[in-house]
Amino acid sequence: TQYVYFFGAGKADGNAKMKELLGGKGANLAEMTAIGLPVPAGFTITTEVCTEYYKNNQQYPAPLAADVEANLARVEALMGKKFGDAKNPLLVSVRSGARASMPGMMDTILNLGLNDTTVQGIIAQSGDERFAYDAYRRFVQMYSDVVMGMHKDELEHLLERKKESRGAHLDTELSASDWKELVAEFKAKIKATLGVDFPEDPKEQLWGAIGAVFGSWMNQRAITYRKLNNIPAEWGTAVNVQSMVFGNMGDDCATGVAFTRDPSTGENYFYGEYLVNAQGEDVVAGIRTPQPINRAKYKPGDLPSMEEVLPECYEQLVQIRDILEHHYKDMQDIEFTIEKGILYMLQCRSGKRTAKAAIKIAVDMVAEGLIDEKTAVLRVAPSQLDQLLHPSLDPKAEKKVIAKGLPASPGAAAGEVVFTADEAESAAKLGHKVILVRVETSPEDIHGMHAAQGILTARGGMTSHAAVVARGMGKCCVAGCGDIKVDYHAGQFVAKDGTVIKKGDVITLDGSTGEVMKGSVPMVAAGVGGDFATVMAWVDKFRRMKVRANADTPHDAKTARDFGAEGIGLCRTEHMFFEADRIAAVREMILSADLEGRKKALAKILPMQKGDFKGLFREMKGLPVTIRLLDPPLHEFLPQEDKDIDALSATMGVSAQTLKHKVEFLHEFNPMLGHRGCRLGVTFPEIYDMQVQAIMEAACELVKDEGFQIVPEIMIPLVAVTKELSIMRANAVAVCEDVQKRYGVKVDYLIGTMIELPRAAITADSIATEADFFSFGTNDLTQTTFGLSRDDAGKFLPFYVENGILEDDPFVTLDQNGVGALVRMGCEKGRLTRPNIKLGICGEHGGDPASVIFCDSVGLDYVSCSPFRVPIARLAAAHATL
Ligand code: ADP
Ligand code: MG
Numbered sequence: 001t002q003y004v005y006f007f008g009a010g011k012a013d014g015n016a017k018m019k020e021l022l023g024g025k026g027a028n029l030a031e032m033t034a035i036g037l038p039v040p041a042g043f044t045i046t047t048e049v050c051t052e053y054y055k056n057n058q059q060y061p062a063p064l065a066a067d068v069e070a071n072l073a074r075v076e077a078l079m080g081k082k083f084g085d086a087k088n089p090l091l092v093s094v095r096s097g098a099r100a101s102m103p104g105m106m107d108t109i110l111n112l113g114l115n116d117t118t119v120q121g122i123i124a125q126s127g128d129e130r131f132a133y134d135a136y137r138r139f140v141q142m143y144s145d146v147v148m149g150m151h152k153d154e155l156e157h158l159l160e161r162k163k164e165s166r167g168a169h170l171d172t173e174l175s176a177s178d179w180k181e182l183v184a185e186f187k188a189k190i191k192a193t194l195g196v197d198f199p200e201d202p203k204e205q206l207w208g209a210i211g212a213v214f215g216s217w218m219n220q221r222a223i224t225y226r227k228l229n230n231i232p233a234e235w236g237t238a239v240n241v242q243s244m245v246f247g248n249m250g251d252d253c254a255t256g257v258a259f260t261r262d263p264s265t266g267e268n269y270f271y272g273e274y275l276v277n278a279q280g281e282d283v284v285a286g287i288r289t290p291q292p293i294n295r296a297k298y299k300p301g302d303l304p305s306m307e308e309v310l311p312e313c314y315e316q317l318v319q320i321r322d323i324l325e326h327h328y329k330d331m332q333d334i335e336f337t338i339e340k341g342i343l344y345m346l347q348c349r350s351g352k353r354t355a356k357a358a359i360k361i362a363v364d365m366v367a368e369g370l371i372d373e374k375t376a377v378l379r380v381a382p383s384q385l386d387q388l389l390h391p392s393l394d395p396k397a398e399k400k401v402i403a404k405g406l407p408a409s410p411g412a413a414a415g416e417v418v419f420t421a422d423e424a425e426s427a428a429k430l431g432h433k434v435i436l437v438r439v440e441t442s443p444e445d446i447h448g449m450h451a452a453q454g455i456l457t458a459r460g461g462m463t464s465h466a467a468v469v470a471r472g473m474g475k476c477c478v479a480g481c482g483d484i485k486v487d488y489h490a491g492q493f494v495a496k497d498g499t500v501i502k503k504g505d506v507i508t509l510d511g512s513t514g515e516v517m518k519g520s521v522p523m524v525a526a527g528v529g530g531d532f533a534t535v536m537a538w539v540d541k542f543r544r545m546k547v548r549a550n551a552d553t554p555h556d557a558k559t560a561r562d563f564g565a566e567g568i569g570l571c572r573t574e575h576m577f578f579e580a581d582r583i584a585a586v587r588e589m590i591l592s593a594d595l596e597g598r599k600k601a602l603a604k605i606l607p608m609q610k611g612d613f614k615g616l617f618r619e620m621k622g623l624p625v626t627i628r629l630l631d632p633p634l635h636e637f638l639p640q641e642d643k644d645i646d647a648l649s650a651t652m653g654v655s656a657q658t659l660k661h662k663v664e665f666l667h668e669f670n671p672m673l674g675h676r677g678c679r680l681g682v683t684f685p686e687i688y689d690m691q692v693q694a695i696m697e698a699a700c701e702l703v704k705d706e707g708f709q710i711v712p713e714i715m716i717p718l719v720a721v722t723k724e725l726s727i728m729r730a731n732a733v734a735v736c737e738d739v740q741k742r743y744g745v746k747v748d749y750l751i752g753t754m755i756e757l758p759r760a761a762i763t764a765d766s767i768a769t770e771a772d773f774f775s776f777g778t779n780d781l782t783q784t785t786f787g788l789s790r791d792d793a794g795k796f797l798p799f800y801v802e803n804g805i806l807e808d809d810p811f812v813t814l815d816q817n818g819v820g821a822l823v824r825m826g827c828e829k830g831r832l833t834r835p836n837i838k839l840g841i842c843g844e845h846g847g848d849p850a851s852v853i854f855c856d857s858v859g860l861d862y863v864s865c866s867p868f869r870v871p872i873a874r875l876a877a878a879h880a881t882l
């Protein structure tokens with residue numbers, strides 16, 4: 001096995017396709033080297049080493065040491081320097097790199113190889129003592145933090161004291177001798193705190209750093225990030241060892257980060273930030289405010305751009321941008337450093353982007369001939385679309401802007417201010433909407449960023465941690481808002497205009513403009529025209545499954561159609577029963593002592609139900625509409641308060657006492673498994689008869705009066721045994737035929753059932769004898785397969801997911817091995833009996849991308865989901881076929 005892969009001077013052992021083995025960073029460093037871009041030479045230790053390391057009780061494979069030596073020698077030969085040499089020392093960076101990018105999760109060590117001897121070599125080589133000691137102290141700070149476990153603040157504190165004693169405000173005001181003294185002070189502090197010497201031997205430093213990268217794969221931050229992003233622990237990380245280039249050797253040096261297109265809007269211009277005379281993380285750390293690389297979006301007050309300050313390097317970078325986009329055929333996120341006027345590439349990867357940008361870039365790249373429509377569709381992640389379908393601020397609303405920062409991640413959000421990630425998490429658990437306000441964020445804050453509606457930071461640029469992570473999460477973020485002064489201690493921030501916002505006060509963020517507003521500003525639904533429509537049209541060309549919506553009202557149905565629904569997969573009729581002006585009649589029906597009484601009450605409900613269905617049919621003209629007959633247990637409709645019972649007793653002419661007894665009698669211990677679904681229809685057939693009559697009369701009247709056909713699909717819920725369905729079917733058919741005869745009109749209709757009990761799935765071949773269609777009700781099917789009440793699961797299910805007992809919440813993502821196996825069985829058995837049986841799903845899983853892809857694999861004809869998720873389901877259905 002090859003454990004180490006070399007790259008340098010136009011040649012590389014690896015390439016971009018080897019991400020699994022070399023990690024994303026290593027694979028792309030190899031690729032960039034091979035296509036002739038200027039990349040400092042180095043080598044990558046593979047992810048396999050990491051996996052073996054953890055398998056073998058934290059021991060490296062035997063050949064690794066020799067392999068590292070050999071590759072280090074190659075780098076030395078290329079660079080004409082020697083690692084640890086007193087006169088001409090090679091310095092390296094040690095960089096982690098997992099398969100999937102994990103921004104900020106793993107720590108990089110720069111300037112490795114420095115000690116009291118080699119620093120003299122660097123001074124001699126660079127002729128710059130200040131630079132050499134600055135590099136040295138940075139190394140000691142990073143190494144002691146990442147490898148030795150020294151708390152960052154302790155050394156930072158010494159640095160602050162040094163600045164104070166020199167009357168300096170900025171690091172740049174410190175002199176060579178200051179830095180030199182600090183190195184010694186740092187080392188003394190490390191010795192005093194940890195009881196060990198800072199390692200002087202460069203080889204020991206190198207292996208310490210390599211070990212720390214592998215070790216960091218299992219640190220809490222990395223584990224949390226993997227869990228949130230479904231990255232398996234078995235993947236491991238690679239380690240990159242690369243010769244150093246310096247962006248901090250003077251004013252002809254710089255370091256920067258750029259995107260080949262705007263990651264927030266997708267606009268096709270070169271977007272980036274850089275800092276003159278700076279090293280490594282300075283740009284993203286938010287210590288100094290970075291400058292734009294060009295004048296594409298010049299705003300008054302912007303500092304001079306790289307285009308003006310370092311024009312030749314900028315020109316070269318523009319060419320590289322072009323080469324990379326044509327090579328990768330995707331928007332790239334790049335990191336570069338300029339040493340003495342010479343440009344070096346340190347990283348590239350496909351850039352994270354907002355949903356809006358993903359769509360614009362996909363559409364533009366098709367127009368530019370870079371990619372085809374299929375690739376364009378695959379470039380947009382279904383889960384990401386949610387962002388676009390979310391609200392933005394109502395442009396007509398009044399707003400009091402108290403501060404303005406960078407528009408780091410679009411969308412709008414309002415909530416109560418909290419200042420720590422833990423507060424954000426606990427408040428969100430109690431159902432509060434919160435905005436997380438921080439000076440800047442770090443990986444320790446990720447759980448709080450997840451819990452918050454939006455994020456506001458006082459420091460940091462568009463490529464700061466907060467901005468990058470928020471865009472990845474599709475969460476609104478305003479970053480680098482220098483207009484606010486955050487005071488954690490007092491639990492408040494003060495805006496430039498003097499407004500004081502305390503913890504718990506409500507603010508609104510607009511991540512598209514960077515504005516921060518006091519109070520809650522009204523919002524409007526998202527616009528979905530333009531490029532969005534273009535992509536969705538491609539989506540519809542490629543997908544096999546249809547997408548319907550779960551909608552109960554004409555209003556929901558209209559929303560669903562606007563989002564491209566091709567029918568209604570689930571209309572719940574119980575909502576129609578709950579309305580204020582109907583509930584009395586419904587209660588009267590339930591509490592009637594006999595059939596006569598029930599029929600009298602049902603006769604009052606019939607015209608209202610008929611009106612509902614007509615509205616729905618009109619909205620869905622020409623498209624299928626599945627209507628589920630009454631499902632919930634009757635007691636849910638019952639009056640609980642005395643005044644309601646008294647009112648009812650008056651209209652029904654029955655004593656309140658009798659009614660109370662009846663209500664008690666209807667109480668159930670376990671209603672989810674009680675007298676509900678078709679069990680109601682079997683025991684009180686007149687209820688379902690009334691509903692079927694309303695459906696059929698509505699359809700007939702539309703044919704007669706408004707001249708259009710609709711094919712109602714009548715759905716019987718909670719069937720466990722075939723006999724239930726055969727009885728319900730016979731009743732429904734009788735009513736349908738009778739209504740058609742009365743109206744003298746012919747209406748096609750289907751009668752089918754939900755498959756939402758394990759027994760129904762297991763006996764689906766028999767049930768199919770009575771069903772024209774199946775709709776998998778995966779909410780109930782999940783409850784009954786797991787024997788798990790969704791209403792009570794909140795107490796323990798999160799623990800299960802956090803501890804990996806369950807991979808996902810089964811009510812969010814379909815449990816493919818268990819519940820999914822029943823769905824598959826139901827499909828196969830149903831088709832055995834009735835090859836043309838229509839198959840769909842109407843549980844909430846119908847709008848979950850992973851579940852939609854599963855539905856495609858078992859051959860469902862359609863998925864049905866909530867109206868707002870229809871575009872997500874359409875896109876996921878297309879992904880399933882591509
Ligand atoms: P991350 O994965 O957190 O982005 P990197 O390994 O990319 O960490 O390192 C962070 C930064 O350190 C890089 O963007 C670059 O500016 C700097 N850096 C890393 N390696 C080198 C190097 N060999 N020479 C100069 N700068 C480097
Ligand atoms: Mg990087």
Ligand code: MG
Nearest residue numbers: 717756777780
């Ligand atoms: Mg159900």
